[in-house]
Amino acid sequence: MLREHVREMAESQAATQTKNDAIITLKDWMDDFYSIAKVALYNQPQLLEALGIFVRS
Numbered sequence: 001m002l003r004e005h006v007r008e009m010a011e012s013q014a015a016t017q018t019k020n021d022a023i024i025t026l027k028d029w030m031d032d033f034y035s036i037a038k039v040a041l042y043n044q045p046q047l048l049e050a051l052g053i054f055v056r057s
Helices: 002-040 045-050
Strands: none
Touching: none
């Protein structure tokens, strides 16, 4: 019973680490995406706002 509990805790910790790694990877990708979008859509602020990037008028 104790072994099973320890195994489940280890699996849970591994799953949490995998999730956290995926979130960091996604955040890095989105940071790059937003940087590129700001350059590519510089003259089209309405499209930037459609992506959730708010620009000053």
